[in-house]
Amino acid sequence: MFSKQKQLLEHQISPYFDIAMPGYEVPLLLDSFICANMTFPISDVKYHIVAVEPLIRHSTALSLCAWSCQWCHYSDGAAPDGSWECTDMTGMADCQVLPLIWTQGQPLFTLAPNVGIPLGMDGLQNVVLQMHNNNPTFEREIYDFSGLRLYYTDELREDDAGVILFGNNAIPEAIIVPPGQAEVVVSSDCPGQCTRDYEPVTVFSFHWHMHQVGRSATFHHIRDGTEIRNFEMPYWDYNWQGFYEIEPFEILPGDRVYTECIYQTMNRTETTYGGEGTQDEMCFFYLSVYPIQDGFGYSCLGMEMPQGDGFHTTLCGQDIQTLRFEEYEEMAPPDFCVI
DSSP: OOEEOOOOOGGGSOSEEEEEOOOEEOOSSSEEEEEEEEEOSOOSSEEEEEEEEEEOOSTTEEEEEEEEOSEEOOOTTOOTTSOEEOTTOTTEESOEEEEEEEETTOOOEEOOTTEEEEEETTSBSEEEEEEEEEOTTOOSOOEEOOEEEEEEESSOOSEEOEEEEEEEOSSTTTOEEOSSOSOEEEEEEEOGGGTTTSOOEEEEEEEEEOOTTEEEEEEEEEETTEEEEEEEESSOOTTSOOEEEEEEEEEOTTOEEEEEEEEOOTTOSSOEEBSSSTTSBOEEEEEEEESOOSTTEEEEEEOOOOSSSOEEEEEETTEEEEEEGGGGGGSOOOOOOOO
């Protein structure tokens, strides 16, 4: 079903420019998150980003993500090079994740031929880069100049691309995996109330994300009570992640999305919880979509599936809704916020 995005031919991917971290020293911590603001050299007219190439410069790098934020406040503790610690994105507001993501094993990512990420006028003019480092041996004097190479064109494509995020919120209450288990399923349900106020979008690629005890994942797409498709990642490899091409399909207003992440903890002696760290767990499904709306996309993240009480908690954007399954259709639609 899935195939890795093909490498773009050399003659198709010029011109380009690079955005890169400013050379901060990687902290002597198991996990650290460092941010830096990037201003693009292009702002006069609109362009489309058509491909993204990772430029990873050191072995402690785990993931690199670009955010579009309304504003950023650099704390008094910001480093002279302009980088700052940003584990919880403190000091930033109205941030949306972009289709500018690198995770371990991901090669160059090319967008579908009819879409591009808007750049310059009426598009991105700056982003916040966030690097997740993992330095278990506390190695000193590692300086991070990692970044992304962005290939762009002035021949605008038909649609602007964005991201929808499904899965489970990365907090302890959302993912709980007991130790010593051969299989633990963590599920999330995004009901039609969380999609019905949006226009239809077309999905053209997937990016799955879990951590070290993840084993497999499944995405279920349900319309009018009937599952119309599902996508399965039967074997999860933490060291080989990335975007996967799929046959494009539409998510319509009122569609329901149900996700499952499966974990194996036979080698762990303590409970694993949802969180940002390498030893924590995640369950994210990034869907690259067009056309974009409400900025660059929206999110629908779950907490835990019910265990006998009939309740499920869903985070529609930034609005938490506690739902009883049989009452889905009677609910008023929640207020939406972008991620």
